[in-house]
Amino acid sequence: MTERPAGYHALTVDEERRGDFDTRFMRINVGPQHPSTHGVLRLVVDLDGERIVRISPQIGYLHTGFEKTMEHRTYQQVITYTNRMDYVHSFAHDLAYVLSAEKLMEARVPERAQRVRVILTELNRIASHLVFLGTGILDMGALTLFFYTMREREQLLDIFESVTGVRMNFGYFRVGGLYRDVPESFEHDVRAFLAGFPKMLDQYATMFMKNDIFVNRTKGVGVIPRERALEYGLTGPSLRASGVPLDFRKAEPYSGYEEYAFEVPTSEEGDAFARFEMRFREMTQCLRIVEQALDRLEPGPVQDPDRRISLPPRSELETSMEAVIFHFKLVTEGFHPPRGVSYVATESARGELGYYLVSDGGSMPYRVKVRVPSLINLQSLELACVGGLFADMVVNIATLDPVMGDVDK
Amino acid sequence: MDPLWVTLIKAFVLCLVLLGAFAYMTLIERRILGRMQHRHGPNRTGPFGLLQPIADAIKSVFKEDIIVTNADKVVYVMAPMISIIFALSAFGAIPGGPAGSLFGFNPWVVDLDIGVLYVLAVTSVGVYGIFLGGWASNSKYALLGSLRSSAQIISYELGLGLSVLSVIMIAGTLNLREIVEVGVWTVSPWLWPPLAVAFVAFVISAIAEVNRTPFDLPEAEQEIVAGYLTEYSGIKWALYQMSEYVNMMTAAAFISTLFLGGYRGPYVLERLIPGSSEWPIIWLVLKMAIFMFLFIWLRATLPRFRYDQLMRFGWLYLFEVALAATLLTGAVIAFVL
Numbered sequence: 001m002t003e004r005p006a007g008y009h010a011l012t013v014d015e016e017r018r019g020d021f022d023t024r025f026m027r028i029n030v031g032p033q034h035p036s037t038h039g040v041l042r043l044v045v046d047l048d049g050e051r052i053v054r055i056s057p058q059i060g061y062l063h064t065g066f067e068k069t070m071e072h073r074t075y076q077q078v079i080t081y082t083n084r085m086d087y088v089h090s091f092a093h094d095l096a097y098v099l100s101a102e103k104l105m106e107a108r109v110p111e112r113a114q115r116v117r118v119i120l121t122e123l124n125r126i127a128s129h130l131v132f133l134g135t136g137i138l139d140m141g142a143l144t145l146f147f148y149t150m151r152e153r154e155q156l157l158d159i160f161e162s163v164t165g166v167r168m169n170f171g172y173f174r175v176g177g178l179y180r181d182v183p184e185s186f187e188h189d190v191r192a193f194l195a196g197f198p199k200m201l202d203q204y205a206t207m208f209m210k211n212d213i214f215v216n217r218t219k220g221v222g223v224i225p226r227e228r229a230l231e232y233g234l235t236g237p238s239l240r241a242s243g244v245p246l247d248f249r250k251a252e253p254y255s256g257y258e259e260y261a262f263e264v265p266t267s268e269e270g271d272a273f274a275r276f277e278m279r280f281r282e283m284t285q286c287l288r289i290v291e292q293a294l295d296r297l298e299p300g301p302v303q304d305p306d307r308r309i310s311l312p313p314r315s316e317l318e319t320s321m322e323a324v325i326f327h328f329k330l331v332t333e334g335f336h337p338p339r340g341v342s343y344v345a346t347e348s349a350r351g352e353l354g355y356y357l358v359s360d361g362g363s364m365p366y367r368v369k370v371r372v373p374s375l376i377n378l379q380s381l382e383l384a385c386v387g388g389l390f391a392d393m394v395v396n397i398a399t400l401d402p403v404m405g406d407v408d409k
Numbered sequence: 410m411d412p413l414w415v416t417l418i419k420a421f422v423l424c425l426v427l428l429g430a431f432a433y434m435t436l437i438e439r440r441i442l443g444r445m446q447h448r449h450g451p452n453r454t455g456p457f458g459l460l461q462p463i464a465d466a467i468k469s470v471f472k473e474d475i476i477v478t479n480a481d482k483v484v485y486v487m488a489p490m491i492s493i494i495f496a497l498s499a500f501g502a503i504p505g506g507p508a509g510s511l512f513g514f515n516p517w518v519v520d521l522d523i524g525v526l527y528v529l530a531v532t533s534v535g536v537y538g539i540f541l542g543g544w545a546s547n548s549k550y551a552l553l554g555s556l557r558s559s560a561q562i563i564s565y566e567l568g569l570g571l572s573v574l575s576v577i578m579i580a581g582t583l584n585l586r587e588i589v590e591v592g593v594w595t596v597s598p599w600l601w602p603p604l605a606v607a608f609v610a611f612v613i614s615a616i617a618e619v620n621r622t623p624f625d626l627p628e629a630e631q632e633i634v635a636g637y638l639t640e641y642s643g644i645k646w647a648l649y650q651m652s653e654y655v656n657m658m659t660a661a662a663f664i665s666t667l668f669l670g671g672y673r674g675p676y677v678l679e680r681l682i683p684g685s686s687e688w689p690i691i692w693l694v695l696k697m698a699i700f701m702f703l704f705i706w707l708r709a710t711l712p713r714f715r716y717d718q719l720m721r722f723g724w725l726y727l728f729e730v731a732l733a734a735t736l737l738t739g740a741v742i743a744f745v746l
Contacts, residue, residue, distance in 0.1 A: 035634060050553070050716055141622060141713030147446040213623055213712050361611045390553070391626075391634075391715045 001314030002273040013358055023051055032061045034137045036394045039379075043393070049388045055382055059375070062408035065324050069369040073174055074334030075101050075366045078365065082355075085372065086406040088126040091121040092348035094173040099254055099344040100355040101175040104207060106339035112300040113177040114256045117294045119190065120163065120288040121255075122171070126197075128349035129279045136276065137208055140217050141384075147208050151202050159189045175335075176304035187294060194291055209280070218273035222384035222396040225270055232380045236351025236373050237278040242270035248347040258293045272384075272392075275399035279349075298389045308335050334363040343371075350374050350401055376407035411515060412553040419518045422501045424497050432462035438705050440699040445709040465647075472643035477546055480640065481710025484545035489641065489648035492538025496652035499531040499659045502621075504586040506672045517586070517673070525573060528663055529566075530642035532618065535656060536562045539620075542649070543637035554636020555612060557626045561617060564723035569614040571731035575600075575607040575738040589671035599745045603737035608668045611699075614629040614662040617723065620653065622708040626716060636692050661700035662693060 025046045040061035066085060070078045082097040083090035095117055102109060107116075134149035157167045163182050164172040172179050180273040208214045224234065229242040239246055248262040249257040265281035267274035281386040301312040311330055312323035329335075337359045345354045351373030358367040377400050384396040411419070412656035436451065436458060451458040476482060489542035493523060502524040521527050543555020577583060579600055581586025581590040593604060626636075633639075638649055665671055674686030674691045686692070714722065 026549060028553075137712060141625065142711060144446050144709045147448060151447055208712075211712065213714060216718055217712060217715055350515070389715060389717065391713075 006095060007334075024048060025320035026059070026265060030393075036397065038402060039398060041397070041402065041404055041407070043381075045390070046159070047122070047390060050086075052385050052388055052390060053316065055385045055393065057378055057381055059158070059378070059404075059407050062404045064405075064409065065285075065300070065367050067370060068409045071365055074363050075105075075337070076334055076366065077364050078368070079173065079175075081170050081271055083171055084405065085370065086228060086348065086350070086353075086403050087310065088131050088403050089124055089349040090168065091117075091124040091173070092353055093344065095121050095350070096171065096344065096346040096353045097355045098173045098175050098356050101337070103342040103344055104340060104359050105175060105309055105335065105356055107176045107304045107306060108302055110301045111256075112181075113302040115293045115297045116178060116182055116256055116302065118158070118257065118260075118347060119290050120170075122290045122293075123156050123159065123190070123193070125349045126283050126286045127153045128257065130156075130321060131282050131399050132279055132349075132398070133204065133208075133276070135394075136401075137214065139394045139398045140214065142214070145204065148204065148207075154195065155193055155196075159186070159193065162189065170265055176306065176308075176309040178302040181302050194287055194294075198284070200227060200281065201280070205280070207253065209277070215273065217268075217391075218276060218395060221272040221392045221397065222388060223269070223271045224380055224383050228383055229380065232383060233376045234351070234380050236347070236377065237282060238275050238347070238377055238380070239351065240266045241278045243297055244301060245270045248345045252345055254346060255342055257289075259296075260289045262288050269357065272395045272399045275401075276309065279337065279401075286295045310327055336361060336363050350403065350406065351377055370409060372406045372409060374402040374404075375409075378402045378407055415514065416518060419514070420501060423500060423518055426656050427500060427658065428651065430658060431651050432466060432558050434701065435465065435650070436462050436659070437701075438708075441702070441705050442467065442709055444489065456721055464507060465563065467636065469644050469647035474643040475640075477548065477640045479547040481545040482545070482597075486645070487646045488538050488542030488545055489652070490538075491518065491541065491657070492535055492652035494649045495531050495535040495538065496655040496659065499528050499535075500655070502527045502585060503659070503662045503666055503693075504589065505674060505693050507687050508586075508695065510687055510689040517653065521585055523583045525577060525588070525667075528585075528659070529570060529573070531567055532656065532659060533562060535623050538649075538652065542641065546637070546640035548640050550633045550635070550639045550739065553633045553635050554639070556632075558637060559627060560716075561620075561719060561723075562563050564720055564725070565614045565617040568610055568723060568727035568731045569622075569729065571735055572607040572611040572614065573667060574731075574735045575603055578735070578742060579604070579740050585666050585671070589666060589673060592673070593631050593668070594670070597741070597746055599741045600738060603734045604668070604743065606730060607734040607738070608664075610727055610734060612664060614727060614731075616704065616725075617666055617719070619656040619660050620706075621657065621704050623711040624719060625713060625721060626720060650656045657701065657704055658697060661697040661704075664700055665693060667698035671696075 006058045023046055028045050029042065031037040031042040037043065041063065042058040044056045044058060045052055053125045064084075066081045073081070078101075079227055081094040086093050130149040131154045132327055134146035160170060161167050162185060164170040164179075188254060224232075224238070224242050226243045227240050228230060230244065232320060234242070235246065243266055245264050245266045248254070249262075249364055250264055262285045264283065265278055267277060307323075308325045312320070312326055316323040317327060339359055339361045341355045341356065341358050343354050345352050347353070352371060353373055356367075356369040356371065357365050360366040381400060384400070387392045388396070427578070433535065437463075440450040440452075440458065451461040454464050456462040476485060501518035502521050503517065504520070505511070510514050510516055539558045540555045543551040546552075546556060576593050579593045579596055580588040582591070583586060620626075637708060638646060643650060672689065674692045676686075679686045
């Protein structure tokens, strides 16, 4: 599939200037400002007619130096940055980070906090897949589904707003628990969403899964075979579309995912249609998880009572000198994890996501390395696109679902 | 035949009407799309957004008119004009009512004996506007768009031409007014199946001919930015938009005239109010409105075809279906009637 035609080689600048080059191929620059590169992805594409001969993603337009900045922030402050990478599935980044930091600190997160984290992360996963569905089909020229998915996403964002105070870049999880407890309306709102959403999913299905033009545009397009997907380190729904049932919620359960019954949908085809279908079916599983977590949500504390990590309650500050000292230490310099490293693999809407933290015993991480799914999944773009048509490239970008903040960090 | 000055005035009035209709079609389209997509559409400028087209027009006229540095300037400026001139001229042959029904005037600009050929020919010349525009822009996206457009129009011209043949064979004339007067559906019930097939094939080809969803590849935003329109701005861009909408209206009027009795009113209503089917303009406009709504509805519903799928659809299905309809019509005329 990735075979290049005989006699083909990438042009040097000199060759291009002299005009001494093969005119069979046209080099076209897609992005960083282009309607369907999902952000600031730039692709240099060589075309033979409308067929793609070579494709090379150029990234870094959104590079923000998050990893380096994190080395100069205390462990709790880092959370401000984590959710800004993948702004579509923010809670996944927050969760991945706090899990890793909690592993360093050996914190014990109360059950209620665990459940709320799972509910929010799964709801956010649905919101992320809704953006995927809407924009994915928008890339094929169908306008309407986008507005429908945004309507449902709005309902989710309202829930997130009532919980965290913001609609984006939540920063609600803390090392050791949550920033605060969820509001009283939370359970009611989530149940309302759970009741209404399956009907919407059926509506989406009639709008695209059963639409002949959509099926023709995606079936057999951008096939990534199982072996190549594994070689390229593809993870997440895109990997499961190629027939590998790897889901870190099942493979290495965290945050109590082992307690919930859910399935990991897989498909053998590995084409764009399968990638659409995986995310579509995954939404139903998210609903199942949320429902179970909500049923088991008991009242209780949402912060680890360990004074090394969490602030003491306000009432104690007036009576206990100890509490004032702990409060002072936490506010001024944060906590000090022991020397060591930690990594927890989690499943974001896009694939394997983990924070590799190195602690030198100080109050700030010595090194942070984020294993972001979008960046690594984006490598497979070449596999999917070369040999296909220019119009398929758009479908392939959409189905690999990169978020540029997640790619460039 | 009208005297020359009458024809000239009618042509002028028709152009004004078409351009006014274009302006309000954009508003209607955006409002209908809004309704279908769970949002409002433009409703702030004047009551129900009625002043929106005027605001848009003022904006397009006063916008900076950019001519790309490396563009072929003459062709670049001419291309949108070619588009709009041919789009406007095509409509002239379409009759709006029976002879002398519009205050004693004939409700058409010209009454051509080869009206069908004229409309087909002039609408397909319009593709030069798109092709030259894309070529002259000296931009790769525009080039891809214009290539797609040419390939598409060549493939769909065939289906379009072939499906008209059934109507021509039944009516025995190429004059659009006479086709309406014959009333193709009233000739014989045996002709209904081939006519129905030809009708469907014609509608599909016509959508492809005017570059609307799901055949809007030349300006496929998500792939090639805006296709041949990429480098155009201001009034030149507006001219292209105008020609797209005028082409839509021509296509709608052409379909109505060929297959749906054009300016004739419904039979049932004629029984209730005698003479109602002789009213000029109104019936044609109502029939056109149905197709305009169909075009908008499709745009809200369907994804876009891929280039190769579109070609395959045109050559393998539409062409064959139209051919079958033509042969069937011929067989019915030869052996049954």
